[in-house]
Amino acid sequence: MTPILSNNYYVNFQSDAYLKLNEFISTYKPSTLFILVDENTNSHCLPILLQEIATPITIEIIEIESGEENKNLETCTGVWNALTELGADRKSLILNLGGGVITDLGGFVASTFKRGIAFINIPTTLLSMVDASVGGKTGVDLGVLKNQIGLFSDPEMVLIDSRYLETLPKRELRSGLAEIIKYGLTYDTKVWNNINEFKELNINELVPLIYRSIEIKNEITTKDPREAGLRKVLNFGHTLGHAIESYFLEA
16 A cells, blocks of 8 residues: 655555564664553554564563543653653654554653654554544643643654454444544545445455545645644544543543
8 A cells, every 4th residue: 555645754554564664763773662552552462563573672661551531641751751761862762552542642752752752653443543643633631621731743654554453342443433434424425435335344344444534634634734724624523522521531
């Protein structure tokens, strides 16, 4: 699959993405390679990633607790402390391996640690592949208010591998499919029509829809990177969804 250029970085796909990852690591020569995970991606996704990384550089794993309730400054402080204790410097590289919580929080942590170190997003959920992985938004929640603290900061690259979707329950796949439906309703009727032809939720059939969804979000965010106008179409369904999520976070 052809890589998608988004601002100053590429979204790379499937097995070719690991070739690009290893090329970047070889060229960038990070002092230490950190992988940020939660307990789920540590168990189910990290083994896949470690098999694909070819480098003699020291790899350190930092694990946080999963869930939106842990997407906060307290968790960031824990990761910053771990980076410090493990000797991270401005030449370190962080791989964010997980869903939207990991990529949002990990991008924010990397962008603020020592005034910014390099990071790469490796989304492992369908929702994070078609939403959080592209567009340059990073951040965390402030109490029950979603994404109140953050900044725009681009990764060095994004890596999409559909094998990670095989580790997910059907409910998580349906959650991500809802985001793809949004693109079909707001931007491209062909996406909507393709979904209507689904007989069952099949990962192989999702791959071209993932690609098209990333294309759509990239088209929008490159035209309006700071959400001054057009990019607000991406909030379709999110405004109400975030309100519901905030309510239950408080509860």
